[in-house]
Amino acid sequence: MAQQLTRERPAAGTPTPAPAPVPALTPTAVTATAVTAPAPAFAFAGADAVRGDARLPGGGDDLVPAWFVDAVFGHLPRSDQRRCAGAYLRALLTSPGRKTVRAMADTTTDLQALQQFVNQSPWDWRPARRALARLATEWITPRATVLELALVPKYGERIVGVHRRPTSTGGSVNCQLALGMFLTERDRSLPVDWRLYLNRAWGEDEEHRRRARVPAGVGRRPLEQLALDLLDDAPAPWRSRTTPVVLDLRGTGSPLRAAAGLAARGTGFLLSLGAEEQRRAQVLKPPVRGPLVTLTSAARLDPPGGGAGRFRLLAEWSPARDRPRKVWLTNLTGAGSGDFLALLRLRAVSGEALKAVDEHYGMGDFTGRSYPGWHHHQTLVSAAYALSRLDPALRPSPAPAC
Helix, strand or coil: CCCEEEEEECCCCCCCCCCCCCCCCCCCCEEECCCCCCCCEEECCCCCCCCCCCCCCCCHHHHCCHHHHHHCCCCCHHHHHHHHHHHHHHHHHCCCCCCCCCCCCHHHCCHHHHHHHHCCCCCCCCHHHHHHHHHHHHHHCCCEEEEEEEEEEECCCCCCCCEEEECCCCCEEEEEEEEEEEECCCEEEEEEEEEEECCCCHHHHHHHHHHHHCCCCCCCCCHHHHHHHHHCCCCHHCCCCCEEEEECCCCCHHHHHHHHHHCCCCEEEEEEHHHHHHHHCCCCCCCCCCHHHHHHHHCCEECCCCCCCCEEEEECCCCCCEEEEEEEEEECCCCCCHHHHHHHHHHHHHHHHHHHHHHCCCCCHCCCCCHHHHHHHHHHHHHHHHHCCCCCCCCCCCCCCC
């Protein structure tokens, strides 16, 4: 399952339906070897420790610097919109508890303006996210692009994207399912873009779509395709870099189709396999000593949809070394064991960032019914989190001409 964020507690419901058939790995003999941890050959950096909550930058009127609002939200055509963006950022950074607009009323002077700005105003969130990604790459040195899957429990049926989803305990949960792009270095991970999963009702039913103001070009798409969309929509300079992608679909979507799409794009990746694919991979020889990781030799794989080539399998074992906790597929056939250990540490950093974004910056607090409103809120939450993690004394370089 996706990482579940559990501030709300909907009751469990119906049993988990039988899983859909999963494409099999092409049978290929692989030889397992215990992993040691030499110095990485790639430019990856492991996380020695995950940073806790950083202090908010600056203080007083410097809490949300004007240059930051201009850099991220300068595309907004009206000055009142830019003022609302700054006020919303300040409220996210200073309001205790839940981060709904109404709950943040004590930290803002115009509740109605903020509600209108987030839920009704038709501003485009994509330029703000591109600007945020550009700032992130100026301030940190990303070693991986981690695509994080978040399951956010919700009450009610009219919040955009809400649907019932099976749980690992045999019940179900009312939730939103979102996929975020986190640019990650050894001690920081910054979210810069998001996709909201729409099931059949939200993706195809005209009444749901009209009520939520879902744009005509947005429909129901599988999670692996949303992951590829995030990469395709990244700013051009970022797409040209060789930073590997780490993706854990947590048993949802089709990891093999994701692998085919990533391979077709020439992207290096570390991709978790589902339970059925793990069984078919037959990585059953744990290391006798050392790290609880097993790395296989390269093997040929023919994913559905193309992208055939040579891949390796990486197994993470339980402390008892009796079963693999997770099996990963990678096309980084020339990487050393230390590189993969570093990538797994980077994923832990992004997981902590996702938790912080939800618990302290309001990612899961949006209760609006509109699709644009959800994206507006996510963009502002990402900007607030970035502002709390970056050095506000560093001004950005001038933006490139469009």
